[in-house]
Amino acid sequence: MIERMLNSPLAQWLDERSKVVQMIRAHLLEYPTPKNLNYMWAFGSLALTVLILQVLTGILLAMFYKPSAMATLGGYTQAFDSVERIMRDVNYGWLLRYMHAVGASAFFFVIYMHFARGLYYGSYKKPRELLWLIGVLILLIMQGTAFFGYLLPWGQMSYWGATVITNLFGAIPVIGDFLLQLLRGGFGVGDPTVNRFFSLHYLFPMLLIGIVVIHIHALHVVHSNNPEGIDIPEESTIPFHPYFTVKDGFGVGVFLIIYSYFVFYNPTAWGLFLETDNFSPADSFQTPAHIAPVWYLTPWYTILRSFPDKLMGVVAMGLSLVLLFFIPWLDRSKVRSARYRPVYRQMVLLFFASVVVLGYCGHNPPTVVLKLVGRIATAVYFSFFLFLPLVSRFEKPKPLPREI
Amino acid sequence: VPPDGSGRQRILGVRMTDKPIDEKRRNFLWGMATGLGAAGAAGAAIPFVKAMMPAADVLAASTTEFDVSTVVPGQLVVIAWQGKPVFVVHRTKGMLERLKGHDHELKDPESRADPRVQADWMKTTEQRLTRAIKPEYLVLQANCTHLGCIPLFKPTPGQADWGSSVPPDWPGGWHCPCHGSLYDLAGRVFDGSPAPFNLYTVPYKYLSETKILIG
Numbered sequence: 001m002i003e004r005m006l007n008s009p010l011a012q013w014l015d016e017r018s019k020v021v022q023m024i025r026a027h028l029l030e031y032p033t034p035k036n037l038n039y040m041w042a043f044g045s046l047a048l049t050v051l052i053l054q055v056l057t058g059i060l061l062a063m064f065y066k067p068s069a070m071a072t073l074g075g076y077t078q079a080f081d082s083v084e085r086i087m088r089d090v091n092y093g094w095l096l097r098y099m100h101a102v103g104a105s106a107f108f109f110v111i112y113m114h115f116a117r118g119l120y121y122g123s124y125k126k127p128r129e130l131l132w133l134i135g136v137l138i139l140l141i142m143q144g145t146a147f148f149g150y151l152l153p154w155g156q157m158s159y160w161g162a163t164v165i166t167n168l169f170g171a172i173p174v175i176g177d178f179l180l181q182l183l184r185g186g187f188g189v190g191d192p193t194v195n196r197f198f199s200l201h202y203l204f205p206m207l208l209i210g211i212v213v214i215h216i217h218a219l220h221v222v223h224s225n226n227p228e229g230i231d232i233p234e235e236s237t238i239p240f241h242p243y244f245t246v247k248d249g250f251g252v253g254v255f256l257i258i259y260s261y262f263v264f265y266n267p268t269a270w271g272l273f274l275e276t277d278n279f280s281p282a283d284s285f286q287t288p289a290h291i292a293p294v295w296y297l298t299p300w301y302t303i304l305r306s307f308p309d310k311l312m313g314v315v316a317m318g319l320s321l322v323l324l325f326f327i328p329w330l331d332r333s334k335v336r337s338a339r340y341r342p343v344y345r346q347m348v349l350l351f352f353a354s355v356v357v358l359g360y361c362g363h364n365p366p367t368v369v370l371k372l373v374g375r376i377a378t379a380v381y382f383s384f385f386l387f388l389p390l391v392s393r394f395e396k397p398k399p400l401p402r403e404i
Numbered sequence: 405v406p407p408d409g410s411g412r413q414r415i416l417g418v419r420m421t422d423k424p425i426d427e428k429r430r431n432f433l434w435g436m437a438t439g440l441g442a443a444g445a446a447g448a449a450i451p452f453v454k455a456m457m458p459a460a461d462v463l464a465a466s467t468t469e470f471d472v473s474t475v476v477p478g479q480l481v482v483i484a485w486q487g488k489p490v491f492v493v494h495r496t497k498g499m500l501e502r503l504k505g506h507d508h509e510l511k512d513p514e515s516r517a518d519p520r521v522q523a524d525w526m527k528t529t530e531q532r533l534t535r536a537i538k539p540e541y542l543v544l545q546a547n548c549t550h551l552g553c554i555p556l557f558k559p560t561p562g563q564a565d566w567g568s569s570v571p572p573d574w575p576g577g578w579h580c581p582c583h584g585s586l587y588d589l590a591g592r593v594f595d596g597s598p599a600p601f602n603l604y605t606v607p608y609k610y611l612s613e614t615k616i617l618i619g
Contacts, residue, residue, distance in 0.1 A: 001434055060455050089460040092451035 002029070002241070027220055032237035033244050034226035036404045040121070041224065042251030043114040049252050050107045051212065055205060057100040064090050067198030069154060069191035069282075076281045079154035079194055098267040104146055105273045106259055108296035111139060112355075119327075119348050122336030123225040129328040131222065134215045136324045141208050143297065143321075148201040151194055155278030156288050162189045162197070164291065168304070171314045188284065228404050229337025236404050272363075290365045298362030299355050299381075305366060306378040316378070323385045330385060333392035335400065343395040347384060354380035467619035469611070472541045480557045482546055485618045489546035489554055490606055491591075495539070499589050502561060502575040503533055510592045512602055521602040535590040535605065543608050543616065544591045550599035553582035559589065578603070 005011060006021050015021035064086045068078040076084075086093035115135070118124055124132035151162040166189065170180035185192030226232065238244075268274040272295050277288040293301050303320050307313035323330075331344075338345040354377045361374035468485040475481045475494040482489045493499075507513040514532045515521045525537055536542045546554050555578035558566045562574055569579055570586065577588040586594040591603030608618045 001431070001438075056452065060452055063456065064459075085459070085461065089462075091454045091457055091459060093455060093459070095451050096455055 029239060029241040031220060031240040032234060033240050034224055034232055034404060035236055035238045036226055038227055040117040042248055043110050043117060045248040046110045046251060046255050047114055050103055050110055054103045054107060057096050060096050061100055067195050069194050077154050080281045083153045098263045101274050102262045102267055105296060116352060120338045121225055121227055122229050124328045125336050127222045128225060131218045132328055133325060134211060134218060138211055141204055145201060145204040148197040151197045153278060154194060154282045156280045156282055157275045157278035159189060159282035160287050160291050161293055168314050171310050226404055227337060228401055230400055232404055292363055295359060295363055299358035302358040302362035302374045303378050306375045320381060330388040332389055335397040340398040340400055341395060343391050347387060347391060350380060351384040467617060469615060469617050471615050473614035485606060490618060491544045491546045493542040495542055495589060499576060500539055503588060503590050506575055509595055511595055513592060515602050518601050520604040523605045543606060545604040545606050548580040548585055548599055549601040550583055550585050553580050555580040555587060
């Protein structure tokens with residue numbers, strides 16, 4: 001069927017002028033894929049799927065959303081009212097909004113799993129350093145996109161979340177005040193802020209699409225890593241189609257079932273995806289009793305508040321993300337997969353645990369106990385980067401297999 | 405292994421069958437899988453398209469009430485119905501008189517050319533002439549049937565008030581500034597106008613002696 005389509009006169013006509021058929025063959029059909037990839041390798045194509053869902057629902061939502069903090073007759077604001085209008089009056093507006101909100105959380109879950117896969121199997125190592133760098137950049141752009149998007153409903157959490165995060169930039173010495181006003185367009189979070197955040201919330205995904213294309217291109221130059229983490233000969237690969245179109249397709253199917261459960265039956269996910277306080281309209285005179293970012297940003301939020309000094313907290317939080325860029329060079333071991341690195345394996349699992357614990361702490365109010373737990377987890381998080389260059393000096397890797 | 409089954413015979417350590425590929429079976433499975441996937445995608449597209457149709461609050465604002473007694477004799481009032489302009493004219497005896505005598509100059513004197521220029525209540529010759537439930541109150545869509553501009557109201561006869569924008573034997577009516585279409589005081593289009601039809605009617609009824617409900 002596909003062969004017949006690719007050999008059709010129209011496809012040939014296009015191919016002679018654009019090489020499109022050759023591209024489809026090289027990147028979608030014949031792309032040599034290691035035959036032993038497990039389901040941790042499904043998260044790449046899943047991320048692409050969620051990105052497409054987010055873009056489609058986002059385009060539709062932008063047709064109804066109004067980025068304005070202007071007061072309305074009902075006593076709220078245009079932004080808040082337009083979101084409620086989407087929920088109540090727009091045909092299937094509730095579906096679009098819940099798909100988009102659940103999709104944001106799904107996107108981060110998928111990307112975090114994708115990162116965990118890369119860390120565990122050493123996918124960031126030579127020759128895939130650039131691939132990793134682009135990946136970290138994608139994560140940062142995603143976090144920016146999510147942050148801008150969360151202000152738009154103009155609820156209590158939107159407002160106070162944006163207030164807190166923009167104030168982070170204000171803590172930077174010398175240029176802090178400049179950055180603060182640049183972000184807010186005023187002296188507090190207000191109408192100019194929601195207006196520009198909407199613009200940026202539309203711009204960042206466009207950047208994302210471009211960078212994702214570069215990410216996939218970079219992958220197809222160096223080819224996929226595999227669970228054994230060894231370089232493999234051509235004979236150990238199988239064509240992407242049909243083997244991985246089917247396998248990834250199955251992964252998408254499983255994902256959509258879970259996604260649909262949340263969209264249709266549990267869109268707020270117990271207040272995790274859509275925080276309960278955000279259903280109250282923004283009030284600049286009243287901070288909610290407990291304020292925390294959405295779950296996917298809480299690990300970094302905990303690092304921020306684990307330091308008793310404002311500037312140090314901000315620097316540590318920035319560092320916790322920036323350090324990710326340096327992992328390919330911090331890790332000096334030649335062995336990629338944690339399967340053959342007994343010490344690194346414990347280290348990276350501890351690192352994953354620290355991120356989960358940090359996330360838990362950030363989601364909950366900072367009690368005396370959780371403050372301490374958060375600080376320990378912060379220490380574990382940073383010690384991963386500290387020990388990464390040292391571990392290869394004494395670690396004895398297990399013998400590598402010769403083929404997969 | 406390439407789809408044609410040639411080459412290596414072991415995938416993931418599993419020995420592949422030596423039997424030849426059953427092309428019919430494979431094509432059937434391919435068709436079912438892609439067909440079902442396409443049907444699912446088409447189904448998922450429905451909410452996306454429907455979301456772009458008028459929302460509930462837009463539909464709720466689809467009727468307009470208006471008291472025609474607020475329009476003084478000879479006056480034109482433009483009111484909004486579904487966000488679109490609607491003409492309401494209180495026609496004097498003299499204006500109604502001037503509807504007669506130029507049927508031969510009109511494209512469609514009896515308003516039969518298109519469903520949009522007619523109405524259920526338009527039954528008698530008199531009603532087809534005045535195009536109103538109560539002859540003195542004319543209610544029509546305010547957009548030129550050519551390309552949607554709002555025609556200018558030029559109710560007095562002759563060129564005295566309007567210069568050469570209207571013909572010398574002008575009985576009063578509307579003149580569209582965009583492309584020069586001419587309508588009489590019942591919104592009937594004159595021959596030679598680019599507009600194809602008389603001004604469209606709007607669905608309306610009298611709720612009381614003077615109150616109308618449009619929509």
